[in-house]
Amino acid sequence: MTEAERLAALETNLHKRIRMANDAAQKPLSADDITDIVKQVISSLTGEITAADLKFYAELEDLAQYIRNAKEEIAAIKPKDISSSHIPHATNELDAVVGATEEATNKIMDVCDVISSLAEQCPPEIKEQLISCTTRIFEACNFQDITGQRITKVVLTLKYIDTKIEAILKALGDEIHRNENAAETKKPDDLEKALLNGPQLPQNAIDQATIDRLMSGDNG
Amino acid sequence: MAVDMNMNILIVDDYKTMLRIIENLLKQLGFKNVFQATDGSMALRMLRENTYGLVISDWNMEPMTGLQLLKEIRADEKLKKIPFIMVTAESKVENVAAAKEAGVNNYIVKPFNAETLKQKISAVLGAF
Secondary structure: OOHHHHHHHHHHHHHHHHHHHHHHHOOOOOHHHHHHHHHHHHHHOOOOOOHHHHHHHHHHHHHHHHHHHHHHHHHHOOHHHHHHHHHHHHHHHHHHHHHHHHHHHHHHHHHHHHHHHHHOOOOHHHHHHHHHHHHHHHHHOOHHHHHHHHHHHHHHHHHHHHHHHHHHHHHHOHHHHHHHHHOOOOOOOOHHHHOOOOOOOOOOOOOHHHHHHHHOOOOO | OOOOOOOEEEEEOOOHHHHHHHHHHHHHHOOOEEEEEOOHHHHHHHHHHOOOOEEEEOOOOOOOOHHHHHHHHHHOOOOOOOOEEEEEOOOOHHHHHHHHHHOOOEEEEOOOOHHHHHHHHHHHHOOO
């Protein structure tokens, strides 16, 4: 048997064993599982192991190590948190931006309506100037629709990224979740830094009356 | 022929703030009878129940888009001659081409101002 034929047979044998193990496990194999299979195949070889066999084995081991490292790195960034926490949080923040600017826009337009009513009681040249001003304000309020649509696009992009992360996690199997749990525990944040969270979503925020009560020492 | 400032104008947008902006601008231009619909299917119902001299519609709405509304209007024997102006943030060449092919009379890209609105209405209905 030539060296090329031996390598081809070895490869076929490896593929077959990995496929069988995959079928038996009914989930993606871990890097350790694959390493074990490679070891079994190598140990089952009869006759002398050639330099090419050893090189092939070393390459496979490198590959297995590479996959193992990649999984650990992915686990370290806590990909599950991206889906369960970061992306929902980001989309909620963006929804709040749309809601707040919409509310502000409507308040601005309410005031414009009042100014337009008052303009009716003014001399013609003043009335004309006031109406011209309110028209320009209404024109400027167009921004709300455009920013709303742009933010919606960003939200859709985030949801797309979320589905892709889910797909990657599914493809990599349970090992990611196990590694994730074993990944470094979160370092305690600096207390002052942890207090800096920016504006709160409406449902999480407390109003000024509550703040006043807290400041006056009334916690009830 | 002078533009009838008392004609019914139907504005269609799923975004109520935008409806308010357009209605206000139309009233500033002197139009007295402005009606609102929040999507294409609601607009179509209103168009079949009353007479309108102009439709000003957004494109991106659900369940019926502005383009679908335009096609429905042009396919309806009783409605097909109503002037239709698209007011939208969709600003690609292919959007304008599709709207033109469907029979739009004019096309305004958001954000827009009162002067642009006046110019486009004048181009469709005549000077006012």
